[in-house]
Amino acid sequence: MNTYGLIAGLGSLLVIGLGFPLVIHGERIFGYVCWPYLMGLGILVMAASAAVSSSWVSMALGVVGATLVWGSTELKEQAVRAELGWFPFRKHKVKVPFADIIQRWKAPHL
């Protein structure tokens, strides 16, 4: 019996679950314009997973990377949720580099 996939699945649920507070707090602190940074970090972590020889570490990095990329696509909708009062709204955001340029791009949403 191979328990690798079962443990990978359970671990993924945990990691995906941690993605929720990451999106909520990320949006509250930095605003949705931090999405390219989160997406870039996710892609880097996923790429790093290919360079690791341990199948456990590689799998964990792959799932964490995918969750970060997914989180980056949720930030815009989260900003609207906060504006609607479904989550606490914080007017003052910490400005990320190139925020003005990013603001002109269309934020991804799936």
Next chain:
Amino acid sequence: MNPIGLAAGLAAFLGIWLGHVAVRKIEASSPSLLLPATVIVFTGVLMEWAAMTARSTLVSAATGILGMTLLWDALELFRQERRVQRGHAPANPANPRHRRMLESDRSQATTCDLLKRDPLGRPTGPEEAIRAVER
């Protein structure tokens, strides 16, 4: 190069994405949630069985992760129903279950998808929120 991380990441991303879309579609169109939830649980368990019998670590990871996201999706069907009830997701008037919500005084259900817009950068009241979506 180790392909396991990429396979696991892809399975997680596709699992979340497809689950996200499918849960909303199924909840909105199905008159009952019990049947689709049962089918999803069954498929999820089948995937976990495949993960446990797979010889390949890669196949085991992909099916294990997809199976678990499916099992979570079954739960999400009921959480989505609550979102519709609270007006956080749009109700489908053609669905009898949603129609009852729209007609009930105790439910805040609405056909308006309040999230379908760009952020404005300020808190929006109920009326402005609807105007912002219609724009």
